Amino acid sequence: MKIIISGVLALGVCLTPLTVPLMVRPSWGQSEIQNSQIEEVTQLIRQATEETKQGQYQQAIETSFQFLGIARQLKIRRAEATALFLIAKNYYNLNHYQKSLDYYNQALPIFGEINDRLGFIGTLTNIGTIYYELGEEQKALITFDLAIFESIGNKNTPLYAMNLVNIAAIYKDRNEPQKALGYLKQALPIVRETGNQSWLATTINNIGTIYDDISQPLQALDYYKQALSIYQEIREPLGIAITLNNMGEVYGSIKQFEDALACFKQALQTLRQMQGGWPKLEGAILSNIGTVYQDTGQPMQAISNWEQSTSITIGIRRGLQKKNRRNFLEANSQTPIALISLLIDVNQLDRAFEWANLATTADLADYTRLINAKVSHPQAQQKIDEWNQKNQQLQFIQRRLQDNFSEQISRQMRELESQVLADADKISKEFPEIAELFETTLTDIEKLRSSIPAGTVVIQPVLLTDVKNVPNTVAIFIVTKDQLSVIKNPIDPTEFDKLLTEYREQLQNFDDKYIETSAGIYNIIIRPLEDKIKVLSPKQLSIIATGKLRYIPFETLFDEQTDQYLIQKYPINYLTRLSSRSLNSNRETVARNSLQKGVLALGNPIPRDPQNLPGTEEEVRNIAQLFPGSESFLHNNATLDKFKTSAPRFPFLHLATHGCFQPEGCQKLGMEANTLLFADKQLNIADAALLGLQNTELLTLSACQTALQANSNGEEIAGLAYIFERAGAKAVMASLWNAEDNTTKEIMIEFYQNIKNGMSKGEALQKAKLSQIDKHHPYYWSPFILIGDAR
Numbered sequence: 001m002k003i004i005i006s007g008v009l010a011l012g013v014c015l016t017p018l019t020v021p022l023m024v025r026p027s028w029g030q031s032e033i034q035n036s037q038i039e040e041v042t043q044l045i046r047q048a049t050e051e052t053k054q055g056q057y058q059q060a061i062e063t064s065f066q067f068l069g070i071a072r073q074l075k076i077r078r079a080e081a082t083a084l085f086l087i088a089k090n091y092y093n094l095n096h097y098q099k100s101l102d103y104y105n106q107a108l109p110i111f112g113e114i115n116d117r118l119g120f121i122g123t124l125t126n127i128g129t130i131y132y133e134l135g136e137e138q139k140a141l142i143t144f145d146l147a148i149f150e151s152i153g154n155k156n157t158p159l160y161a162m163n164l165v166n167i168a169a170i171y172k173d174r175n176e177p178q179k180a181l182g183y184l185k186q187a188l189p190i191v192r193e194t195g196n197q198s199w200l201a202t203t204i205n206n207i208g209t210i211y212d213d214i215s216q217p218l219q220a221l222d223y224y225k226q227a228l229s230i231y232q233e234i235r236e237p238l239g240i241a242i243t244l245n246n247m248g249e250v251y252g253s254i255k256q257f258e259d260a261l262a263c264f265k266q267a268l269q270t271l272r273q274m275q276g277g278w279p280k281l282e283g284a285i286l287s288n289i290g291t292v293y294q295d296t297g298q299p300m301q302a303i304s305n306w307e308q309s310t311s312i313t314i315g316i317r318r319g320l321q322k323k324n325r326r327n328f329l330e331a332n333s334q335t336p337i338a339l340i341s342l343l344i345d346v347n348q349l350d351r352a353f354e355w356a357n358l359a360t361t362a363d364l365a366d367y368t369r370l371i372n373a374k375v376s377h378p379q380a381q382q383k384i385d386e387w388n389q390k391n392q393q394l395q396f397i398q399r400r401l402q403d404n405f406s407e408q409i410s411r412q413m414r415e416l417e418s419q420v421l422a423d424a425d426k427i428s429k430e431f432p433e434i435a436e437l438f439e440t441t442l443t444d445i446e447k448l449r450s451s452i453p454a455g456t457v458v459i460q461p462v463l464l465t466d467v468k469n470v471p472n473t474v475a476i477f478i479v480t481k482d483q484l485s486v487i488k489n490p491i492d493p494t495e496f497d498k499l500l501t502e503y504r505e506q507l508q509n510f511d512d513k514y515i516e517t518s519a520g521i522y523n524i525i526i527r528p529l530e531d532k533i534k535v536l537s538p539k540q541l542s543i544i545a546t547g548k549l550r551y552i553p554f555e556t557l558f559d560e561q562t563d564q565y566l567i568q569k570y571p572i573n574y575l576t577r578l579s580s581r582s583l584n585s586n587r588e589t590v591a592r593n594s595l596q597k598g599v600l601a602l603g604n605p606i607p608r609d610p611q612n613l614p615g616t617e618e619e620v621r622n623i624a625q626l627f628p629g630s631e632s633f634l635h636n637n638a639t640l641d642k643f644k645t646s647a648p649r650f651p652f653l654h655l656a657t658h659g660c661f662q663p664e665g666c667q668k669l670g671m672e673a674n675t676l677l678f679a680d681k682q683l684n685i686a687d688a689a690l691l692g693l694q695n696t697e698l699l700t701l702s703a704c705q706t707a708l709q710a711n712s713n714g715e716e717i718a719g720l721a722y723i724f725e726r727a728g729a730k731a732v733m734a735s736l737w738n739a740e741d742n743t744t745k746e747i748m749i750e751f752y753q754n755i756k757n758g759m760s761k762g763e764a765l766q767k768a769k770l771s772q773i774d775k776h777h778p779y780y781w782s783p784f785i786l787i788g789d790a791r
Contacts, residue, residue, distance in 0.1 A: 005141060007542050009161070013325065017163055031645035031790065034250065034761065035239045037070050037073070037074060038074070038076075039068070040070060040078050041070050041071055041076070041594065043517040044063055044066050044067035045067055045082060045083075045114060046072075048063040048067070048083075049086070052090055055093075057090040057091075057093040058094065061087055064083045064086040064089065064153035065083070066602050068080060068083035068087070070503065075137075076109075077110050077113060077114050078114055080110055080390035081107045081110035081111050081119060083105045084104070085104070085119070085123060087103045088100045088103035089126070091103065092130065097134055098689050100142075101131075102739065104123050104126055104127045104130070106122065107119075108123045111123055117125065117150070118159070118526055120133070120150060121159055124147040125143075125144070125162060125163055125166070126143075127143050128163075128166060129166070131143060132169075137170050137174065140170060141167060144163045144170070145167070145646075147159075147163045148160065148167075150165070151472055156190055158190070158191075158194050159504075161190040161191050163184045164184070164186050164190075168180040168182075168206070170227075172209075172213070177210045177214045180307070181211075181511040184203060184207050184210065187203060188200075188203055188204070188207070189721070193365075196235060197230055197233070197234045200230060201230035201236070201239055201243075204226050204227040205223070205227040205242065206221045207457065208220045208222075208224040208227065208246060209246060211223060212246070212249070213252055213254075216305060217253055217254050220250050221247060221250050224243050224245070224246050224247045224250070228240065229245070231243060236784060237273065237274045238281075240267075241267045241268075241278070241285070242281060243352045244264070244267035244270065245267045245284065245285050247263045248261070248262075248263030248264040248285075248288060248292075251263060252292055257292055257295060257296050260292050263532070264285055264288050267285050268286070269287045273579070277471055279316055279630050279777050280316055282337075283309045286305045286309035286312070286667070287306060287309040289305045290303070290304075290309065290335070290338075290339075292542075293305065293344065294338075299342055300346075302342060303339065303342060303346070303348075303458075305338075306335050306339040307355075309335045310335055310355065310359065311334045313336070314359070315360065333359070334357035334466075334467045337464050338467050338470050340356050340462065340464060340475065341470050341473070341488075344486055349477075349486055350484060352477075352486065353479070353484060353486075355461075356458075356462045356475070356477070357544075364636050379431075380427070383427045384427070385661070386422065387420070387423050389421055390416070390423065394416045394420050405453065435724060443754030445561075449479065449480075449481055449482075449484070452479065452542075452597070453479060453481075453538060453540070453597070454481060454483045454789075455538055455572045455718070456538060456541075457475070457479070457533060457540075457541055457542065458477075458541065458575065459476060459478055459479075459542070459543055459544070460477040461475070461476045461487055461549060462474070462475045462476075462544075463475075463493065463496075463546075465491070471490060472490065472492065472498070473488040473491060474488070474489050474491050474524060475476055475488050476488075476489065478529060478532055478533070478536075478538060483592070487528045489524060489525075489528050491524060499517060499521060499524075500551070500674065502517055503521060504548075504551045504630075505782050507556065507737075508715045508737050510777040510780075512777075514778065518556055518557055518558040518560070519555055519557075519560045520633065521552065522557040522558055522559055522560075525557070526559070533570075533759075537568055539571070539763075540572075540573065540760070541554075541566075541571065541572045542573050542790065543572065543574050543575070544574070544575050553736060553782040553783060554566055555570055555572050555782055555785075556778045556782045557598050565773065565778075566770055567766055567773075568770065570766075571760070571762035571763045571765070571790065573762050573764070573785075573787065573790035574721075574785055574787045574788075575720045575788070576721055597649070597651055598627040598631070598650060599623055599624060599627050599650060599653075599654055600631055600647060600652070600653050601620040601623050601624050601654040601656065601657065602634075602638040602642070602643060602652065603619060603620035603634050603638060603655075603657065604619065604657055605635065605636075605638035605639070605677055605679035606677065606679060607679050609675060610668050610670075611658060611669055613656060613657065613658070613741060614741065615741030615742050615745045616657070616702065616703065616744075616745065618728075618744040619656050619702070619744070619748050619749060620656050623749060626753060626756050627756065631646060632750065639679045639680040640656065640681050640683050643683075644692075648692035648694075650696075651697040651698070652694060652696075652697055652698050652700075652752075653693075653698070653729075654700045654702070654748070654752075655676060655701050655702070656678045656702045656703060657676060658676070659675070659677070659701055659734070660673060661674060661720055672684075674686065675722075685720065685724070686723075688723050688724050688726070688727040689726060693724065693728040695728070695730050696724075696730065697729075697730050698729070698730065698731045699724050699731070700732075701720075701733065701734040701735070702733075702748055702784075703744070705737055720734055721734065721787035725787075729788065730788055731786060731787065731789045732786075732787045732788055733751075733784060734787070736787065737785040738783075739780055739781075739783050740780050743772060743780040744784075745770065747772060748768075750768040750771055751765055752764075754767050754768060760790060760791050761786055761789070761790050762786060762790030762791070765786050768783070769781045769784070
């Protein structure tokens with residue numbers, strides 16, 4: 001993993017800051033009020049600029065809006081442009097890219113109007129940077145090209161060089177290294193003329209990375225050595241460590257492993273001597289050291305370094321902003337995957353399973369964070385809120401450090417980072433029920449094993465793909481109370497992903513071609529395990545699914561050899577990271593006793609299109625009649641207030657209403673994302689922990705709305721269950737898509753009838769589905785899945 005020291009660059013503040021001499025002076029005869037307004041604008045500009053430097057981004061925006069209004073009133077265009085620029089810059093700092101873009105686009109023509117070339121070109125540069133951040137590389141390239149064109153009269157400026165470097169970064173991302181190299185070499189003499197030795201060494205280092213990309217290792221080494229010499233001369237330890245790391249990677253590529261290891265170890269030593277350190281780089285170097293050990297046949301040393309690297313990566317990820325966490329882990333997934341694969345190869349299966357769960361199921365904790373899910377314990381909620389505030393402060397310091405490295409800021413960051421991590425550990429120990437939010441420890445395999453009910457087999461497929469020198473496979477873990485085994489099955493990751501996407505679409509569109517696709521997935525995931533599963537003779541098959549596998553009802557996987565669906569062989573349920581909690585106690589006895597307390601059922605709260613669900617009315621009435629002591633509410637009576645009041649009294653909760661879990665919301669239903677529909681209002685599931693569900697055996701949601709997203713990891717439906725498990729529910733039954741109303745009614749009524757007849761939840765759902773198999777396409781019967789305790 002070589003390190004590019006700088007990618008696309010953005011400007012810090014306006015290049016032509018507004019001061020009193022640059023303002024249009026009021027003419028004689030203007031009122032003292034206007035004079036005082038001029039002074040007020042000047043003071044507000046200084047205040048907003050200082051707030052920006054101090055990381056008080058929201059306050060800087062508010063201050064900038066204040067002087068924007070005055071500037072427009074007095075028609076001071078330079079002040080107006082400056083205000084718009086600062087507003088845009090601070091929205092960028094807050095990651096509100098679209099708002100930032102809007103305000104930069106308002107500032108741009110004003111800078112052009114007043115002939116402020118630096119302001120105009122600088123604004124173009126920042127607009128290009130936002131396009132780059134948004135993944136719109138072509139627009140970014142056009143914008144940077146325009147900035148260069150506008151600078152044509154004065155090429156020897158840092159801003160001109162900056163845009164050359166920015167264009168080079170885009171071409172590097174596009175895997176067009178020769179073009180990137182050309183732009184970097186154009187920038188190099190200009191950077192050299194600036195006298196900024198740090199920027200010079202950075203540019204030279206990045207030229208080296210291009211030569212490395214085009215397999216010219218000797219040229220790459222030559223540039224790296226030049227960069228290293230400059231960094232050593234100016235005593236910049238971060239640059240020294242980065243360049244040594246990159247040199248080590250080149251030596252490794254040409255099989256000079258001793259030189260590679262020496263460079264990596266020197267880089268690591270340099271980094272660790274810095275006050276404050278640089279954890280992301282440390283993780284990269286440790287990963288590279290592990291790779292050298294793997295290449296030289298020393299697997300245990302490779303494992304040791306990869307475990308350290310992965311721990312650092314997960315530690316960094318823990319402190320990232322919620323929306324960046326998934327992308328960060330995906331971008332840094334190669335080391336965890338290589339680690340898991342190697343642990344399996346050396347037969348350290350327990351350790352492989354622990355790392356697989358820590359590195360591949362963290363997105364459910366992310367989902368909890370992303371919707372700001374509450375916890376039931378007020379003191380725990382207060383601790384989380386305080387931790388979040390401190391963590392936000394840490395993120396600000398990390399951003400400052402990226403923009404302008406200094407030993408002092410680095411030390412400050414490491415001290416605060418230690419506090420944040422220590423606080424996370426302390427909160428996790430004090431409130432174990434929320435520990436998963438902080439991801440502080442590996443999953444305890446023994447704890448999971450001890451909680452697995454007798455007769456249950458747990459299956460967890462883990463994709464080990466797209467990593468250099470690691471064969472593309474799916475590792476399928478098989479876990480019981482007494483043993484753990486794993487089988488690796490080779491796959492083509494692109495074809496497998498396509499297979500999963502096509503299968504979900506075929507099921508949702510009741511396409512008759514689904515059988516062939518279903519059989520293909522069966523052959524990849526289930527066929528290699530068949531003999532092991534048969535020997536174990538499970539009464540229940542439990543699936544821990546990750547990624548797009550969460551969108552697939554495993555019940556429908558088809559065995560062409562026996563002409564059977566998987567559900568015709570075994571009852572099937574799904575587990576999340578939290579499910580071991582509900583599996584710990586003797587739930588069978590509790591469940592039998594709780595049946596006597598009945599069901600709380602609510603249905604069709606708004607009986608008019610598009611929210612009308614007429615079939616749910618009979619569904620709710622029939623379910624309530626099955627159990628003495630049950631209560632049911634329909635139409636205007638199916639309110640959130642009634643649910644909150646009554647839910648703690650009933651072990652079985654049945655909501656025959658719409659649930660929206662599409663990330664963008666459900667516009668046709670008039671529902672926001674992550675909500676359940678009631679007659680009076682929508683429930684944001686972030687508040688689930690406040691409902692008093694600690695005695696809930698099963699929460700059934702019979703009309704959910706989730707959708708397969710092209711780049712999604714399926715966290716909507718699993719995240720829904722995860723949230724309610726955190727709130728206390730032992731199991732959740734929900735649908736992967738909104739199935740046909742009458743079939744839903746039949747399945748639900750039969751499911752509860754089977755429960756009444758003494759079946760487990762898993763068996764009851766199996767039998768209810770089997771009653772529909774001969775009547776309908778899987779579209780109708782397959783979307784309902786049981787997540788959590790199946791007893």
